[in-house]
Amino acid sequence: MTAMNRQVLLASRPQGPVTEDNFRIVDAPIGEPGAGEVLVKNEWLSLDPYMRGRMNDVKSYVPPVRIGEVMVGQTVGEVVVSHDSRFAPGDKVLAPSGWQLYGVAKADEVQKIDARHAPASYYLGVLGMPGMTAWFGLFDIGAPKAGETVVVSAASGAVGSVVGQLAKIHGCRAVGIAGGKAKCDYVVQELGFDACVDHKGGSLHRDLRAACPNGVDVHFENVGGVVLDTMLGMMNRFSRIIICGLIAEYNATEPYGYTRLRSVLVNRIRMQGMIVFDWKDRYGEALQGLGGHLAAGKLKYRESVVVGVDNAPKGLIGLLRGENFGKQLVRLA
Ligand SMILES: NC(=O)c1ccc[n+]([C@@H]2O[C@H](COP(=O)([O-])OP(=O)(O)OC[C@H]3O[C@@H](n4cnc5c(N)ncnc54)[C@H](OP(=O)(O)O)[C@@H]3O)[C@@H](O)[C@H]2O)c1
Numbered sequence: 001m002t003a004m005n006r007q008v009l010l011a012s013r014p015q016g017p018v019t020e021d022n023f024r025i026v027d028a029p030i031g032e033p034g035a036g037e038v039l040v041k042n043e044w045l046s047l048d049p050y051m052r053g054r055m056n057d058v059k060s061y062v063p064p065v066r067i068g069e070v071m072v073g074q075t076v077g078e079v080v081v082s083h084d085s086r087f088a089p090g091d092k093v094l095a096p097s098g099w100q101l102y103g104v105a106k107a108d109e110v111q112k113i114d115a116r117h118a119p120a121s122y123y124l125g126v127l128g129m130p131g132m133t134a135w136f137g138l139f140d141i142g143a144p145k146a147g148e149t150v151v152v153s154a155a156s157g158a159v160g161s162v163v164g165q166l167a168k169i170h171g172c173r174a175v176g177i178a179g180g181k182a183k184c185d186y187v188v189q190e191l192g193f194d195a196c197v198d199h200k201g202g203s204l205h206r207d208l209r210a211a212c213p214n215g216v217d218v219h220f221e222n223v224g225g226v227v228l229d230t231m232l233g234m235m236n237r238f239s240r241i242i243i244c245g246l247i248a249e250y251n252a253t254e255p256y257g258y259t260r261l262r263s264v265l266v267n268r269i270r271m272q273g274m275i276v277f278d279w280k281d282r283y284g285e286a287l288q289g290l291g292g293h294l295a296a297g298k299l300k301y302r303e304s305v306v307v308g309v310d311n312a313p314k315g316l317i318g319l320l321r322g323e324n325f326g327k328q329l330v331r332l333a
Contacts, residue, residue, distance in 0.1 A: 004027045004029065005027065005029065006028075006309050007025070007026050007070050007099065007100040008023050008025055008309060008312050009024045010065045010066070011024040011067065011068075012067065014052075014055055016251055016252075018313075020313045025309070031104035032104070036083060036084050037104055038079050038083070038104070038107055039082075040075070040078065040095045042076070042077035042102065042332045042333070043076055043121075043331070044076045044120065044330065045097075045312060045329065046073055046075070046125075047316050048073070048158075051071065051072065052250040052251065061275050072096070073096075073097070074094060074129065075096075076092065076095070076120045076121060077092075078092055084107035087107055087110065091112055093111060094123050094128070099309060099330075101309055121329055122301065126162055126301040127291060130159045130162065131158075131162050131287075131290045132279060133244060133276040134162035134166060135162070135286035135290060136282070136286060137220060137242045137244050137274050138167065141240060142220060147173075149212050149215065150163070150175070150216075151175045151176075151234070152164050153220070153222045154178065155183075156183040156302075156326065158326070160220070160222055164176050165193075165299050168192055168193065169298055172217075173212075174193040175194060176188075178196055179198065179200050179322045183198075186302075190300055194211075197211050199226075199227055205230050205234075208230065216231065216235050217239050218239065219231045219235060219239070219241045219242070221241060221243050221244060222247060223248045224256060227248065228258070229259055229260055232260035232261070232269075233260050238267070239267060239269050240269070241269055241270070241271040242272060243272065247320070303327050304325050304327065304328045306328075306329075306330050308331070316328075
């Protein structure tokens with residue numbers, strides 16, 4: 001094979017916001033798959049907020065990327081060489097390839113996808129990890145009942161857009177929080193939420209009160225910081241908060257000082273963190289549910305695409321600044 005691989009490596013650990021200097025782009029020979037492995041030509045790379053955490057050398061639910069290693073990430077692509085009987089060249093797959101054009105993976109870590117019913121890239125978004133996160137976080141932890149009010153932050157994004165639409169399908173009042181008028185308009189007019197509050201509008205608490213006249217029964221938190229602190233003051237008795245993400249804090253060097261913890265006590269709020277991998281044995285259940293809603297035209301989905309592996313760093317930096325509008329992807333082929 002004469003083609004070369006191109007990879008984005010972690011060059012240094014960010015202190016505060018990520019910069020392009022934190023990455024190094026290199027050409028390298030394409031790896032040779034061994035027994036039980038496949039070689040995948042990647043077509044789409046998913047950019048996700050968790051990648052910021054992997055750039056830090058701190059203890060978390062998974063180990064950090066080491067300096068000089070290929071940045072982690074999920075891809076969809078096509079098998080070009082297989083040394084495992086379950087895969088053949090031409091199969092479309094979801095793979096843990098990372099930020100590179102070709103990846104060698106253990107066959108056990110690769111999943112076939114059905115690209116006939118939905119575009120392959122959807123398996124990184126609405127039919128992939130973000131969709132699973134929305135499904136299990138909302139239904140298993142949030143346990144919404146029809147008629148209740150569900151609020152979700154980062155509402156136009158990969159996880160948030162699915163949460164609010166599922167809440168509507170379930171018969172709830174869905175209220176989003178998003179950054180800027182264009183995103184808020186999209187959340188209400190395209191996604192069908194009942195209301196959306198602009199967290200950059202300068203009157204978050206007052207606007208949330210107007211959007212949630214009966215208080216809030218389920219809050220799906222993707223952002224943290226001032227958004228979560230404000231939401232703590234909005235919650236009803238026996239309400240539920242899903243702590244899915246704290247993106248406002250990922251670049252911070254100091255933890256945010258929350259001021260409304262008392263609300264958890266007096267309102268008997270159940271607040272639970274979630275990591276989607278804990279539901280990995282039940283992904284099929286969510287895939288079936290999400291796929292059904294998508295096929296029925298009940299789930300709308302939007303992507304934000306940067307082109308070329310060299311632009312992956314820019315894509316992640318933009319995502320962490322809220323510049324993405326929909327699921328952030330890199331088109332590799
Ligand atoms: N726990 C899990 O298993 C799991 C799995 C997947 C994702 N997550 C978490 O879920 C959250 C959403 O992920 P996603 O992939 O769906 O990303 P996303 O919502 O598509 O994109 C991130 C969005 O976060 C918002 N944001 C960024 N910085 C912010 C800030 N300082 N203050 C307020 N909002 C900010 C921006 O939206 P606006 O412009 O609207 O503010 C941005 O578009 C992240 O926190 C992520 O870590 C967790």
